[in-house]
Amino acid sequence: MRRQIPAGGIKLIKTVCLDTKTKAFTDNCLAADISELRIIEDNIVWADVADPTSSDFEELAEEFGFHHLSIEDCRNEHQRPKVEEYPGYYFIVLYEAQLVGPNDRLELRELNIFLGKNYLVTVHSQPIRAVETAARLWHEWSDRAEHGSGLLAYILIDAIVDDYLPLLGVISDRMDDLEDSIFGEFQSGAIEEIFAIKKKLLYLRRSVTPLRDVFNTLLRREQPIFARETHVYFQDVFDHLIRVSDTIDNLRDMLSSTMDAYLSVSGNRMNMIMKRLTSISTILMSVTLVAGIYGMNFDLMPELKWQYGYVFALLSMVGIGAGLYLYLKKVNWL
């Protein structure tokens, strides 16, 4: 899959070039040819760099003239999602989210985007599904090629942002199950899962809200790099970002409701247990009292002499026990 550039070139997975005039794609160009391709103004070059080495970074910086601070951010992973404006290009960091494994572990994969007037450079150390999707869609949308690199960036970012929604759907379903189980059979272990979902939502929010805020700022001011017509696409990404972050906030609200419900139901069960304790104690103590009474050693206790005294005592015990049981059952304490 991975193409090794022979001498001195950057290790690129994919390089695609689109001539916006002829609408012709040149897939798998050589990294060495990037400089040439970029000279022609109508060309849009997309270079996708996976798992880059230190020298890759240096060559990228040289070829495209990236500021050393943005290269530094690219090198150090775990940046916060952001859009930064540098002279001649935007530097964008965002995260693709995926649930993996049997426990639906949340995995966030960092994608660094350098978005220039007629190029897009994507850098990532883990495989990003949206890169494949964007490559496919870009070919399909070639009739809108006049929007240039902005359209490509839109397709790529939108693919990542839209992927959050089904993932949030999975979490939402799991929460509905949890809620049912809390009001149903009540499993005290549910708290652990509530807590795990809370953490997931926290991480998801971290990877979306900063982007939303930055897009908000970007869309409100003058954007000299892109034409007015491309603007509407970024408006759309912003709209999806709001939708995703609103959904996350709603799930968080709902989760805290679930938590409250859990605690209340848990408190109710505690009350129930205490009532039961009171009931059982009362029944057993009352019955024992009868036995205690007939265990007294008074010389003159007529019942002791009766032929059916013992049976009478046992029956009164059963009677008292059953009576109390029925009463406590009726008032819903047992």
Add this chain to the structure above:
Amino acid sequence: MRRQIPAGGIKLIKTVCLDTKTKAFTDNCLAADISELRIIEDNIVWADVADPTSSDFEELAEEFGFHHLSIEDCRNEHQRPKVEEYPGYYFIVLYEAQLVGPNDRLELRELNIFLGKNYLVTVHSQPIRAVETAARLWHEWSDRAEHGSGLLAYILIDAIVDDYLPLLGVISDRMDDLEDSIFGEFQSGAIEEIFAIKKKLLYLRRSVTPLRDVFNTLLRREQPIFARETHVYFQDVFDHLIRVSDTIDNLRDMLSSTMDAYLSVSGNRMNMIMKRLTSISTILMSVTLVAGIYGMNFDLMPELKWQYGYVFALLSMVGIGAGLYLYLKKVNWL
């Protein structure tokens, strides 16, 4: 009810055209005539499209020149409520709310509105009551026809927004009942209903607050499409949106108070149960102690020889029991 347009036309439920000069309405125009009607500048055309197919969307986009992103949003349901400005028209998404069924299940029905200078296109996949209301009111308000499509949009949106208030009234009444029941007989199941209302309010807030925020932004900046006089109508919608969202926030505040009250009352009942447990244990143990004492086997226990020793023992048991009972009743532990 539904009229099938024969050849190639859009499947429309209703098309109404109003000549703002003569104030004459033309109901049930043919979809095929829309283009002709729109040529006359004084005409306001309202096309209501229900449950549209994929080809309907395409014809709509072609006829009115809608941007493919707005058509896309219209096609994918469950958009967040919003007002988006596109060249030549506004794209509005909002939700009609209704409580249905015996359990007052909340149903939110999406309505997409394309609002142009002299047309209004409404798209929805479920029946929207406000569409009927707006059609009726538009005819009645024909004396204000000079406000154009803006007035129609106002009537439609206001009909939807105003419908939230009686619905919130129903919820508010239910909450008052809940509250009474909590301080009254206390049913531990109330928590489930509190939780259900909480969710309803969450969904209602989601479908109102984004609209409120967008209207706020819209009203503060220049609105080139509509005349200054129409502005006051949108101010009115905004006012109603604030009222609805304030009411929702108030109900949420009140619900969380109810929740707190529930928890406190629940805690108090727990205290009460514990007091009762202590009381019953104390009484029964004390009485049993008497039986235990006279069950001892000492050779010299004068009471055992007394003629009324047994009666005395029983009476002292009753005495101790009754005494403790009265005391605990007095200090409010039983």
Add this chain to the structure above:
Amino acid sequence: MRRQIPAGGIKLIKTVCLDTKTKAFTDNCLAADISELRIIEDNIVWADVADPTSSDFEELAEEFGFHHLSIEDCRNEHQRPKVEEYPGYYFIVLYEAQLVGPNDRLELRELNIFLGKNYLVTVHSQPIRAVETAARLWHEWSDRAEHGSGLLAYILIDAIVDDYLPLLGVISDRMDDLEDSIFGEFQSGAIEEIFAIKKKLLYLRRSVTPLRDVFNTLLRREQPIFARETHVYFQDVFDHLIRVSDTIDNLRDMLSSTMDAYLSVSGNRMNMIMKRLTSISTILMSVTLVAGIYGMNFDLMPELKWQYGYVFALLSMVGIGAGLYLYLKKVNWL
């Protein structure tokens, strides 16, 4: 009290006219004369309409040229407090608050104000005390007549806003009592009163904070209707609104502290009850154990033969009970 205007006139309680030049008041003018009085520019006309009928609204709208949307808001009660700017006048909705009845029930009475350059129209369906106060003060402040209708509006609104403070004082005093009772005797019913006050504060906040926000906006922008000198009066109203809403927020903060205190103290009492339960159980069970031992049927139990065995047993019971009691008293469990 109420004066019935004979033919076709608006049913007015009070109409006062002030000539700002001569500073002469004309009380109880006829509603029919309003049009004439308004022609003279120096006149300030105040028309107070109580419990208006549908035709009253129509005549008002015609006489003063009110927009049908503001008349609509006036007709439909339970508007949220607001200040709306219409061409030529402000439409203001606010609420007078009063505690009534033995339970200090909170009553909020709506007052609609139409404030024009040289007139003030007040509409309300319930009696408003501030109307009387304002009428009296307006006569007293005639030396500041040059501030025109703005001054009258100031007097009226300020009378309403200032009335909130003593009312909040009553609530504050009640909260101090509650707090003392929680840390003192502790009544579990206090939660119900905390909840009732919470609701009152919620309603009061609803009727003040929107006004505060609107005044804030009004004062920050150009106010073409009123002169600069009148501005300082509205600044003063705004200051009082902040004071009232700050006080409400403080009371809410304090109430939530009281609530927390209630819950903590309630929890502590639970702990105390549990300690007491443990203590009583321990004492009774220990004493019963002694009785149980001497109730055993061994042939060889020397104590049973002793002359004072029984007394010894009883004394050891008392001794054990008293010892445990003193110990538990010392460690503060009883």
Add this chain to the structure above:
Amino acid sequence: MRRQIPAGGIKLIKTVCLDTKTKAFTDNCLAADISELRIIEDNIVWADVADPTSSDFEELAEEFGFHHLSIEDCRNEHQRPKVEEYPGYYFIVLYEAQLVGPNDRLELRELNIFLGKNYLVTVHSQPIRAVETAARLWHEWSDRAEHGSGLLAYILIDAIVDDYLPLLGVISDRMDDLEDSIFGEFQSGAIEEIFAIKKKLLYLRRSVTPLRDVFNTLLRREQPIFARETHVYFQDVFDHLIRVSDTIDNLRDMLSSTMDAYLSVSGNRMNMIMKRLTSISTILMSVTLVAGIYGMNFDLMPELKWQYGYVFALLSMVGIGAGLYLYLKKVNWL
């Protein structure tokens, strides 16, 4: 201390005049001379009015031309802290805080400041320490006299604001003690003190944050009364106000943590008590069971005939009791 002005003058505690040219102070000027002193432009007059009567207010208003609304605010105590701009002067209300008495009761003393271009009038009904401090410092800072009345206002306000910090230090120390006691011996009465501190912080915040907000606004806009060089002093006051209000917010955060800790530790102790209850019940019930067994009246119970049966029974009781005790001690339930 208090100097009585003979005929018709305002009852002043202190009047100080500074000639900014010669840097000469004239202490204890006569109130009657204020008008004359103010005529000379280089003079800065500071008039400190304590416990003023109604006629004092009138004379103040006449002498300095104060607006009747600011005089009204000055007369009615318990204003919220604020800075209001009136034509020709600022009206400032702020509070000096002090802990008094054995219970560290918080006392807030109101100080009203009228700050004009070349005068400062301070009005208060209770003694204000900062007035003395400011009088002393003003003499010492005479080399910066060119900053005029602004510098004097700075010295005075800064003296008040800086006095909050040691007071907050006292509260912070007390909170550390509380915290130690909660994790240490745990006194259930701590909740009452937490609550008392919470109230103190609430009052302190009320008397600082409004000032901070107003200073923020003042510093951001044009300040025509004072020169640019004086601006830096007010920036400094603002910085101290932020520091004080940040400290208050931090203490509030910490207090709510302490409250949470209290509740958790309280919950843990409850758990401990319940464990102990379970343990003691188990031990006593088990031992009593042995006694119960040998209290049975079967004809054939070999142990009853044994010579050391009784001793055996007692020893088995002790054994069971001790065994359970050691086990429960080991699992940390006792």
Add this chain to the structure above:
Amino acid sequence: MRRQIPAGGIKLIKTVCLDTKTKAFTDNCLAADISELRIIEDNIVWADVADPTSSDFEELAEEFGFHHLSIEDCRNEHQRPKVEEYPGYYFIVLYEAQLVGPNDRLELRELNIFLGKNYLVTVHSQPIRAVETAARLWHEWSDRAEHGSGLLAYILIDAIVDDYLPLLGVISDRMDDLEDSIFGEFQSGAIEEIFAIKKKLLYLRRSVTPLRDVFNTLLRREQPIFARETHVYFQDVFDHLIRVSDTIDNLRDMLSSTMDAYLSVSGNRMNMIMKRLTSISTILMSVTLVAGIYGMNFDLMPELKWQYGYVFALLSMVGIGAGLYLYLKKVNWL
């Protein structure tokens, strides 16, 4: 290490001078030479003053012309982090954070920076690691010398800000451990550690968020002292500040989740304990009841005469006990 300047000079640890033209560094210049070095415009002078005396401050103020208010802030420790603009220089206060000792005690060390056009003065009373780091990096980055003192300030501030991240990593790891322990073995003492971390995060937030806010303001307005190219470095510091403060906020969110989890698990354990109490009581009471029955003194109790009556009684006790035990084990109450 510390160099003592002989006569009258400021006690400096380190003075470095960089000629931005020749890119030559002059390390360890004499304090006495500072004035001379500063005359040459291309020189950047960095003076690091440790543990300064009162006279040091005076000489600093004289040499660089610092405003007495900034010197005052420098003298009084425990300032809040801030960036203040004075004529000709910025005064910056920030804190270096470190975990020290076996208990990971948080230590915050204050660093005061005076940042002028071609000088940087750092003042601190405790050793600051970032000073060493910055000294080293400044030499390495000499190729970017044209950015002047701004670059040096960037290196220094960034070194301090970046040091927060590993520290937060340590706290985050500790929180993961805590969380595992809560859902695992559950130690009731965990609450004390949660509380300690909460306090640490509170202090860290205090030392970061004010800086973030100030940088935000600084970057949005005109910055006359530094060139546009240096701006990007401060943007980078701002980005790191956001990252640090976001991380702190996330940890706080997570900690409060952990706290909730702790409380819920603690509540669950309480429920478990109560269930166990109920179970043990029930078993022991039931078994004791059997003993009580056969301890009754009825003349006619056939079982008492049976040869294996006693064995039968014992077996029935064991049977009842075991049966209940197994049942309660099955329903998970034991």
